[in-house]
Amino acid sequence: MTTTTKNVLIVDDEPSLRLLIRAVLEDDGWTVHEAVSGEQALEMLPSLTLNTALIDMRMNGMDGMTLLTEIHARVPGLPIIMLTAYGNVGSAVVAMKHGAFDYLTKPADNEELKAVMAKALNYSRLVDENERLRSAVKVTERMIGNSQVMRNVKELIEQAGPSEATILVLGESGTGKELVAEGLHRASHRADKPLIKVNCAALPADLLESELFGYVKGAFTGATTNKPGRFQLASGGTLFLDEIGEMEQVLQAKILRAIQEKIVEPLGSVAPVETDVRIIAATNRDLKAEVEKGTFREDLFYRLSVLEIRIPPLRERPDDIPALVAHLLEKLGQKNNKKVRSVRPSFLDALSRYSWPGNVRELENVLERAIILSRSEVLGTELLPPQVLSSQTYTATKSDPADSAHKSDETSLPRKITSTSLDDAERHALIDALESNQNHRERTADALGISRRTLQYKLKKYGLTRR
Known part of the structure; x- marks a missing residue:
C-alpha cells in the first residue's frame, strides 16, 4: 500500500x-x-x-x-x-x-x-x-540509550521523519549518524522507496560527481554504457550524503542546484533529468565555521540545515554506557562464538570514566577485544586497553583491588563519575594511545576505533600534531 x-x-x-x-x-x-x-x-x-x-x-x-x-x-x-x-x-x-x-x-x-x-x-x-511508524520505532530501538539527550534525538526523528525537509545530522565520528538517517527514512512517506547512501569523503571529486549524477556513453574514456547516478537511483526515496563537509566547492554548487531545481545533468549529457529525492546530509565538521572560512557554501548550508539533529558524543551521555555494554556483549558474544554474561564493577567503572574520543564505535572495539581475550564469562579490567585504564580519572593494574574484592560480582550500573575536564581526559587518552602504538597514526586510529581523518583533527585540536 x-x-x-x-x-x-x-x-x-x-x-x-x-x-x-x-x-x-x-x-x-x-x-x-x-x-x-x-x-x-x-x-x-x-x-x-x-x-x-x-x-x-x-x-x-x-x-x-x-x-x-x-x-x-x-x-x-x-x-x-x-x-x-x-x-x-x-x-x-x-x-x-x-x-x-x-x-x-x-x-x-x-x-x-x-x-x-x-x-x-x-x-x-x-x-x-x-507500518511506517512501527518501522521507525524499530530503528530508534537500535539507538541504545535512554538518557535525556538520546530521548530528544529519537523524538526529533519521529517528528521530522514524515516531513519532506532536508535535514542535517551533526555528530562526531562513531556516534551513529547513519542510523539516524535510516530512522528518518523509515519514518517518512518514502519508506517503501530506496535509501541510497553516499560517503562524500570516500571518493575524489571527479569520481564522486559521476557517482552522484551518472554519465552517458562516451562521456569519458571507459564510459561504454549509460550509468544512472545516485540521485536517479534514489528517485522517490531518500539520498543520504554522509561527510558532506568534505565535498569540494565546485560539486557543492551542483548539489545546490539539484536540491533547488530538482534536476541533475549526467556527465556528457545536455539533457537535464528530473529528480524526486529527499536529502539527508551528515557531517562531523562545524559547517558554520567552514562557511566563515569560505570552504563551504553558505547557500548550500542553509538549504541543508532546515532542521539540524545533533547526536551527542558518548562522553556527554555516560548514563547510557550500561545499556550499550549489555547490548554489545550479546551482539559481540554471538559474533565471536563466546558466552559472556556480564562485567565486573571495576570494568564498567573504567568505561564510565573514560572520555571515548571514538564514541560508540570505539566502545564496541574495546568490548570485542575484551571478549576475544577473555577466558571467563565475566569481563575484568585486565582485558581493557591502556588508553582506557590510563585515562585522567582512572588507574588500574592487572591486580585491580576492585576485581579481587568482587571476583564473582557482576554489575549493570556504573558509579556516578564526574570529570574535571573532559578535554584533558581526551588529550591524555590520545597521548597514551599514540605512545602505545609508537606514534603510528593508522594503528592509533584503529585502536581508538576512529577514522584517520578524525584522529588528525583531534591531534590538531590538542596541539599534538608534532608527536
Missing part, C-alpha cells in the same frame, strides 16, 4: 461490470487494474502496489472467499470490498466476518461505490502510516 496513490484491483469475470466500475473510478482519480479470475489476480499481486481491491463473490475457478483469504495472507491489512448479487448478501456478510472491509451489491450505485472506495482509501493510508 502507499499513501500517495489511489490503486485498485478489480477481480470479476464479467467484462461489462469491470468496464462500468473502471469508468466510474478512473473519473474519480483511481488507477484501475483488472483480473478476470482469482488465479490471475494472485499472479498480478506481487507487481502491484494497491490501496484496495474489489472482488466478485462468485467467479469461475477460484471463488471470492478463497481469493480474499489468499490476498490477506500475502498483503495483510489490504482493505477488500466484496461484490455480490442482491440475493447473495448473506455470503458477503460472512466474508466481512472473515476480514472483508465492506461489500457492494451489483450493479453498484455510482455514489455508493465512490463513498465505499473513499473509506477503503482512508483505511489503507492509516495502515500504511502505522
Whole structure:
C-alpha cells in the first residue's frame, strides 16, 4: 500500500461490470487494474502496489472467499470490498466476518461505490502510516540509550521523519549518524522507496560527481554504457550524503542546484533529468565555521540545515554506557562464538570514566577485544586497553583491588563519575594511545576505533600534531 496513490484491483469475470466500475473510478482519480479470475489476480499481486481491491463473490475457478483469504495472507491489512448479487448478501456478510472491509451489491450505485472506495482509501493510508511508524520505532530501538539527550534525538526523528525537509545530522565520528538517517527514512512517506547512501569523503571529486549524477556513453574514456547516478537511483526515496563537509566547492554548487531545481545533468549529457529525492546530509565538521572560512557554501548550508539533529558524543551521555555494554556483549558474544554474561564493577567503572574520543564505535572495539581475550564469562579490567585504564580519572593494574574484592560480582550500573575536564581526559587518552602504538597514526586510529581523518583533527585540536 502507499499513501500517495489511489490503486485498485478489480477481480470479476464479467467484462461489462469491470468496464462500468473502471469508468466510474478512473473519473474519480483511481488507477484501475483488472483480473478476470482469482488465479490471475494472485499472479498480478506481487507487481502491484494497491490501496484496495474489489472482488466478485462468485467467479469461475477460484471463488471470492478463497481469493480474499489468499490476498490477506500475502498483503495483510489490504482493505477488500466484496461484490455480490442482491440475493447473495448473506455470503458477503460472512466474508466481512472473515476480514472483508465492506461489500457492494451489483450493479453498484455510482455514489455508493465512490463513498465505499473513499473509506477503503482512508483505511489503507492509516495502515500504511502505522507500518511506517512501527518501522521507525524499530530503528530508534537500535539507538541504545535512554538518557535525556538520546530521548530528544529519537523524538526529533519521529517528528521530522514524515516531513519532506532536508535535514542535517551533526555528530562526531562513531556516534551513529547513519542510523539516524535510516530512522528518518523509515519514518517518512518514502519508506517503501530506496535509501541510497553516499560517503562524500570516500571518493575524489571527479569520481564522486559521476557517482552522484551518472554519465552517458562516451562521456569519458571507459564510459561504454549509460550509468544512472545516485540521485536517479534514489528517485522517490531518500539520498543520504554522509561527510558532506568534505565535498569540494565546485560539486557543492551542483548539489545546490539539484536540491533547488530538482534536476541533475549526467556527465556528457545536455539533457537535464528530473529528480524526486529527499536529502539527508551528515557531517562531523562545524559547517558554520567552514562557511566563515569560505570552504563551504553558505547557500548550500542553509538549504541543508532546515532542521539540524545533533547526536551527542558518548562522553556527554555516560548514563547510557550500561545499556550499550549489555547490548554489545550479546551482539559481540554471538559474533565471536563466546558466552559472556556480564562485567565486573571495576570494568564498567573504567568505561564510565573514560572520555571515548571514538564514541560508540570505539566502545564496541574495546568490548570485542575484551571478549576475544577473555577466558571467563565475566569481563575484568585486565582485558581493557591502556588508553582506557590510563585515562585522567582512572588507574588500574592487572591486580585491580576492585576485581579481587568482587571476583564473582557482576554489575549493570556504573558509579556516578564526574570529570574535571573532559578535554584533558581526551588529550591524555590520545597521548597514551599514540605512545602505545609508537606514534603510528593508522594503528592509533584503529585502536581508538576512529577514522584517520578524525584522529588528525583531534591531534590538531590538542596541539599534538608534532608527536
